[in-house]
Amino acid sequence: MKIIVLGAGAWGTALAVSAQRTGHQVTLWARDVALVQTMQTRHENLRYLPGVVLPDGLSFSATPVNLLNAGLAQADLVVIATPMAALRQMLTAVAACRAPVAWLCKGFEAASSEGFGLLAHEIQAQVAPDLRAGVLSGPSFALEVARGQPTALVAASVHTSVRSALVAAFHSPTLRVYANEDIVGVEVGGAVKNVLAIATGLCDGLQLGLNARAALITRGLAEMTRLGLALGAQATTFMGLSGLGDLVLTATGDLSRNRQVGLSLAQGHNLSQATAALGHVAEGVYSARTVVQRAAQVGVEMPIAQAVVALLDAQLTPVQAVAALMGREPTQEQAVQAVLT
Numbered sequence: 001m002k003i004i005v006l007g008a009g010a011w012g013t014a015l016a017v018s019a020q021r022t023g024h025q026v027t028l029w030a031r032d033v034a035l036v037q038t039m040q041t042r043h044e045n046l047r048y049l050p051g052v053v054l055p056d057g058l059s060f061s062a063t064p065v066n067l068l069n070a071g072l073a074q075a076d077l078v079v080i081a082t083p084m085a086a087l088r089q090m091l092t093a094v095a096a097c098r099a100p101v102a103w104l105c106k107g108f109e110a111a112s113s114e115g116f117g118l119l120a121h122e123i124q125a126q127v128a129p130d131l132r133a134g135v136l137s138g139p140s141f142a143l144e145v146a147r148g149q150p151t152a153l154v155a156a157s158v159h160t161s162v163r164s165a166l167v168a169a170f171h172s173p174t175l176r177v178y179a180n181e182d183i184v185g186v187e188v189g190g191a192v193k194n195v196l197a198i199a200t201g202l203c204d205g206l207q208l209g210l211n212a213r214a215a216l217i218t219r220g221l222a223e224m225t226r227l228g229l230a231l232g233a234q235a236t237t238f239m240g241l242s243g244l245g246d247l248v249l250t251a252t253g254d255l256s257r258n259r260q261v262g263l264s265l266a267q268g269h270n271l272s273q274a275t276a277a278l279g280h281v282a283e284g285v286y287s288a289r290t291v292v293q294r295a296a297q298v299g300v301e302m303p304i305a306q307a308v309v310a311l312l313d314a315q316l317t318p319v320q321a322v323a324a325l326m327g328r329e330p331t332q333e334q335a336v337q338a339v340l341t
């Protein structure tokens with residue numbers, strides 16, 4: 001297959017490497033000309049994925065995205081690998097594409113005065129409604145995929161041809177790609193787990209213990225599921241790779257940038273210090289407010305996500321955020337079980 005990956009951050013680069021190794025013809029696009037030149041000459045993405053050798057045959061492009069027409073016309077699959085903040089712009093640029101298009105971003109678009117605050121497929125419906133499109137998600141640290149360590153992903157779309165294209169492009173001896181029709185559930189899982197990973201990083205940074213971490217993950221899964229069901233997802237999706245799977249990975253794995261933000265806040269750093277140290281995007285920081293706003297719109301309670309927003313806005317200290325969560329009225333665990341069955 002001819003695959004174009006738009007965005008040469010950690011995840012776009014890792015998937016481009018993986019697909020090229022499997023035998024596909026991959027072009028890795030970046031807006032940064034200097035980054036493309038370095039990748040061409042050094043066979044390494046020193047800025048975003050250092051230490052991984054870029055395979056022979058991998059092509060690169062820094063052509064402005066609105067001039068990529070010929071490349072897009074020849075592609076069998078287009079993959080958007082930018083952060084959520086750039087998705088609207090990228091989808092607009094590829095809106096006339098005939099090949100399947102998939103995004104890798106996990107989050108809600110940050111809400112703005114123009115009333116945005118959408119999931120990826122909702123943005124696509126607005127700006128590129130004619131595309132056959134979907135999402136590739138699941139528990140997957142870029143570095144492990146680039147190293148060829150065993151990983152399982154989920155390809156979600158309402159279009160069979162998009163799910164099939166993603167499986168054909170990325171399934172390999174080290175990368176299993178499962179198909180799922182529930183794009184709403186897959187996207188909600190990917191967005192909410194980032195917010196919960198900030199909370200769990202904070203919990204671990206404050207050394208609140210393993211009981212507290214397990215409670216946060218479980219009650220976080222309940223919040224994620226409640227929001228997803230209210231937005232039209234299927235309950236079973238949240239027990240799968242993009243729900244429980246990615247939540248466990250991101251909440252407990254130190255390679256997670258969102259978890260690192262929580263750990264850093266627990267050390268007393270402010271948000272700017274915590275994000276500046278990363279050098280990569282931590283989508284939970286940008287999505288947290290939108291998660292809480294969308295939940296409020298559909299009457300869903302998300303106390304952990306609310307505590308994260310209060311923390312990010314410096315309205316609560318880490319210790320106060322924990323006290324706010326622990327001080328809530330006793331309630332029925334079955335409230336969650338009921339929606340899961």
Ligand SMILES: NC(=O)C1=CN([C@@H]2O[C@H](COP(=O)(O)OP(=O)(O)OC[C@H]3O[C@@H](n4cnc5c(N)ncnc54)[C@H](O)[C@@H]3O)[C@@H](O)[C@H]2O)C=CC1
Nearest residue numbers: 008009010011012082083084086104105106141142280281
């Ligand atoms: N790194 C990982 O392990 C995984 C990341 N993801 C998701 O994939 C998305 C991208 O993540 P990473 O690659 O890790 O981010 P990153 O921070 O490593 O790289 C982001 C890339 O996007 C580019 N970019 C930013 N704004 C852009 C714009 N307006 N136009 C074009 N390019 C732009 C940056 O220059 C950079 O190359 C995020 O939504 C993330 O949540 C999903 C699964 C795994």
Ligand SMILES: O=C(CO)COP(=O)(O)O
Nearest residue numbers: 138139140141256257258
């Ligand atoms: O989505 C990811 C793993 O599946 C990566 O998580 P972070 O963005 O927190 O690093």
